[in-house]
Amino acid sequence: MSEFPFQLSDGEWRQKLTPEQYQVMRQHGTERPGSCDLLREKRAGQFVCAGCGQPLFTSGTKFESGTGWPSFDTPVEGGIETSRDTSHGMVRMEVHCANCGSHMGHVFPDGPPPTGLRYCINGVALDFVPDA
Numbered sequence: 001m002s003e004f005p006f007q008l009s010d011g012e013w014r015q016k017l018t019p020e021q022y023q024v025m026r027q028h029g030t031e032r033p034g035s036c037d038l039l040r041e042k043r044a045g046q047f048v049c050a051g052c053g054q055p056l057f058t059s060g061t062k063f064e065s066g067t068g069w070p071s072f073d074t075p076v077e078g079g080i081e082t083s084r085d086t087s088h089g090m091v092r093m094e095v096h097c098a099n100c101g102s103h104m105g106h107v108f109p110d111g112p113p114p115t116g117l118r119y120c121i122n123g124v125a126l127d128f129v130p131d132a
């Protein structure tokens with residue numbers, strides 16, 4: 001694991017996050033599709049990391065992918081990092097917060113134009129901050 005600017009101990013993460021958030025964000029889990037209210041969030045605003053508050057996506061880049069997970073075509077610049085994930089017999093690009101390293105989801109090359117990318121993100125890993 002590389003070092004991230006925002007660091008908490010495992011015990012601190014367990015206190016800060018709900019059990020479901022901890023399982024997704026710190027143990028690379030996946031929420032049940034369609035289970036998160038953020039999937040239906042249509043207001044203008046920012047989606048920030050639920051672990052550290054770093055802005056990761058904006059409402060204008062969210063689209064309905066039909067997968068049951070919040071999906072975006074463009075991340076906030078510098079907000080996330082990706083790494084190669086070969087778990088479950090697949091080669092995928094894992095997405096995590098660039099500030100605290102928490103797991104967010106995966107990015108797939110089948111998104112809409114102009115980026116052609118689909119950031120498939122666990123809603124529990126995000127907090128929504130509506131524009132004032």
Ligand SMILES: [Zn+2]
Pocket residue numbers: 049050051052053054097098099100101102
């Ligand atoms: Zn974070």
